[in-house]
Amino acid sequence: MLNKHRLMVPGPTPLPPGVTAAATLPMADERTPEFAEVFTRVIRRLQHVLGTGNDVLMLTSSMTGAFESAVQNLFSPGERVLVLDNGLFGRRWVDMCRAFGLEVTELGAPWGSEIEPAAVADALAADPGITAVLCVHCETSTGVVNDIRSCAAAARSARGPGDGVLVVVDAASGLGACELRTDEWGVDVVVGGGQKALMTPPGMSFVSVSERAWRRQAEARLPRFYFDWSAAALAGRAEIPRTAWTPAIGVLVQMDAALAHLLDEGVEAALERHVLLGRMARGGFLGMGLRLLTPDRDANASVTAAYTPPGIDAERLVRHLADRFGLQMVAGSGAMADRIIRLGHCGYIDPLDIVTALAGVELSLHAMGAPVQPGAGTASAIQVLAHRGPGRLPQGALIALAADHTEENHA
Ligand SMILES: *Cc1c(COP(=O)(O)O)cnc(C)c1O
Numbered sequence: 001m002l003n004k005h006r007l008m009v010p011g012p013t014p015l016p017p018g019v020t021a022a023a024t025l026p027m028a029d030e031r032t033p034e035f036a037e038v039f040t041r042v043i044r045r046l047q048h049v050l051g052t053g054n055d056v057l058m059l060t061s062s063m064t065g066a067f068e069s070a071v072q073n074l075f076s077p078g079e080r081v082l083v084l085d086n087g088l089f090g091r092r093w094v095d096m097c098r099a100f101g102l103e104v105t106e107l108g109a110p111w112g113s114e115i116e117p118a119a120v121a122d123a124l125a126a127d128p129g130i131t132a133v134l135c136v137h138c139e140t141s142t143g144v145v146n147d148i149r150s151c152a153a154a155a156r157s158a159r160g161p162g163d164g165v166l167v168v169v170d171a172a173s174g175l176g177a178c179e180l181r182t183d184e185w186g187v188d189v190v191v192g193g194g195q196k197a198l199m200t201p202p203g204m205s206f207v208s209v210s211e212r213a214w215r216r217q218a219e220a221r222l223p224r225f226y227f228d229w230s231a232a233a234l235a236g237r238a239e240i241p242r243t244a245w246t247p248a249i250g251v252l253v254q255m256d257a258a259l260a261h262l263l264d265e266g267v268e269a270a271l272e273r274h275v276l277l278g279r280m281a282r283g284g285f286l287g288m289g290l291r292l293l294t295p296d297r298d299a300n301a302s303v304t305a306a307y308t309p310p311g312i313d314a315e316r317l318v319r320h321l322a323d324r325f326g327l328q329m330v331a332g333s334g335a336m337a338d339r340i341i342r343l344g345h346c347g348y349i350d351p352l353d354i355v356t357a358l359a360g361v362e363l364s365l366h367a368m369g370a371p372v373q374p375g376a377g378t379a380s381a382i383q384v385l386a387h388r389g390p391g392r393l394p395q396g397a398l399i400a401l402a403a404d405h406t407e408e409n410h411a
Contacts (some may be wrong), residue, residue, distance in 0.1 A: 003326030008357045010140045010173050010303040010330070010344030011196040015258070019199055019348075022257040023250055030249055036240045038256050039247075043236075045259035046206060049175065049198075049267055050190055052182035054208045057232040060247045063172045063193035066205035068096060069227035070134075070168050070189050074213060076221040077101040080129045082165075084108075084115045084151065088141035088333040089170060093134050100222055105130060111336065112142050112293045112305075117150035124158035124165060131216075132166035138174030140196075141333040143294030143303045143342070145178050149185045156186050163212050172196055176262060177274040177302040177346040188213040194251065197274070197302065197346035199258040203248035261348075274301035277345040277354055280381040284358035285343075287380025288365070288372045293332075293340055302346040305332065307339055309370040314341050320364040327360040351385050 007014050028035045043056045050056070059066050075081065081102050083094045086109040097104045107123050109115050115135065124130055133155045138145045148169055155165040168189040171180055175190070176197030182190050188210040194200030209217070209229060217229055231244040262270055281304035282296050293305040308314045314331035315338060321327040332340025343357055358377045365372040 003324075006325070006327045006353070006356065006360075008327060008329050008344050008349070008353065010342065010346055012202055013196060013199060013344065013347035014349070015201065015254070016199055016261045016348045018261060019201075019254050019258045022254045023201075025250075025253055028249055028253070030242050030247060030252075031240060033240055035249070036242060038253060039243070040241050042252060042256050042259060045256070045263060046192075047208070048263065049259065050180070050182045050192075050208050051184060052190070052208050054182065054210050055214075055233060055236070056206055056208045057229055057236065058243050058247060058252070059205045059207065059227060059232065060203065060243065060245065061205050061227075062202060063170070063191060063205045064092070064096075065227065066191045066193060066207050067093060067170055069224070069229065070191055070207060071096060071100050071102070072220075072222045072224040072227055073217045073229045074132065074166060074168070074189070074220050075100070075102055075216075076219070078103060079131055080105065080127065081132045081134055082107055082120070082123050082127075082130050084120065084133065084135040084146065086113060086115050086142070086144060086146070087111050087136065087139035089136045089139055089172070091334075093136070093170065097134070112144060112295065114144055114295075115146050115151065117147055117154050120151050121154040121158060124155065128159075130165065132168060134168045135170070137169050137171040137180055138178055138300075138302045138346075140173040140303055141305075141336075143300050143305045145174060145297075145299040145302070147299075148180060148187065152185045152187050163215060166213060166216060173302050173344075173346055176267070176270060178299060179271055182208055194255050194258065197270075198255065199261060199347045200255040201251055203251035204255055271301070273350075274346065276351060276385070277301065277349060278304060280351060280354040280384045281343050281345055281358070283384040284354065284377040284381035285361075286377075288358070288362045288377030290341075290377075293336070303342055303344045305340050305342045308341055309365060309372065312365060312368055312370050313338050317341055317361075317364055317368065320368060321360050324364060324367070325360040327357060329357065329361070355381055355385075 152167045166188045171192045173196040175192045190208045193205035195202040235244040278301035285306040290306040362377045
């Protein structure tokens with residue numbers, strides 16, 4: 001049977017047609033005034049999405065590279081940092097900081113739980129030598145969105161006058177899908193990139209850098225070259241603004257188109273849409289009788305993770321979905337790989353995409369012998385869509401809604 005390819009993973013994500021079309025434009029020279037217009041517009045648009053007046057530096061790398069740039073530019077060997085770790089990406093930043101010779105204090109929470117902001121305050125109070133907090137906005141491995149506003153507030157109030165504790169946020173899969181207000185919340189450095197909610201092919205990443213972060217950068221002694229923020233800033237201030245080295249030119253052009261698409265919808269409207277998509281995904285999984293790893297909270301709007309039914313291997317389910325329906329989802333990460341299925345819904349995704357994905361999941365589970373009634377999950381999601389758009393369903397109410405459905409199915 002013909003199957004359309006349906007990409008429903010938390011990065012890379014589907015492209016709006018205008019973004020795909022932008023890839024067919026002739027190659028440009030990035031040193032021209034014409035390209036500088038595109039380049040500076042991308043930065044202006046990113047500042048808007050980030051809610052910041054800070055510098056935004058464009059880097060040619062995946063987002064892990066941009067995070068590495070933050071470590072190299074902000075710290076000196078042996079410096080003490082606090083890394084919040086409640087999933088795969090928190091873990092990655094712990095490992096990265098140690099690889100660069102930093103002294104890392106880990107503040108963990110179980111996978112599927114949020115980091116407690118009060119624990120951030122305690123950890124900072126316990127060690128006055130800690131100079132920065134590194135945290136993950138949306139922990140893509142579990143779908144949990146951390147309370148960055150409160151974590152940043154804890155960091156801000158942890159020290160007396162002076163520059164205090166820097167706040168560095170990995171906003172890879174959250175930015176454009178979940179609320180993040182860089183300046184209002186006092187976030188010094190945000191790391192992001194194109195291939196999640198920003199609907200752009202992979203290849204370009206970016207960092208926003210506060211005044212405070214620039215002061216640290218001037219004193220930091222870790223070696224840096226390709227990712228030297230000073231080089232990026234210098235090139236950005238040239239008469240014809242540009243990147244320090246050759247960027248992924250085509251990807252920048254596509255990012256410009258993608259950001260136009262996002263701003264056309266409106267950042268706030270996009271966030272609301274993602275809240276609805278998250279509700280539908282959770283309602284759908286619950287409706288088909290699955291247990292959620294991603295808690296039923298509106299904040300968790302970018303990716304939804306659920307446990308597979310007993311006896312169903314998640315990797316096999318992912319294979320089945322791809323082979324049978326052309327639907328690309330992803331299993332869990334790390335130790336949870338065989339027990340978790342993740343539905344990515346950040347970026348160019350609409351409510352009916354969620355219904356389709358859920359239909360695939362329940363059909364595959366049914367075919368694999370799991371006790372799932374085809375239609376139960378999609379019915380729950382459609383109920384959410386029909387009656388309970390954003391702002392109308394109290395948090396946690398999906399569990400009750402889905403329980404109703406499950407009982408109906410079994411009656
Ligand atoms: C996708 C992602 C990254 C970056 O991954 P790259 O493959 O390096 O682009 C970092 N953090 C989180 C939370 C992510 O979801």
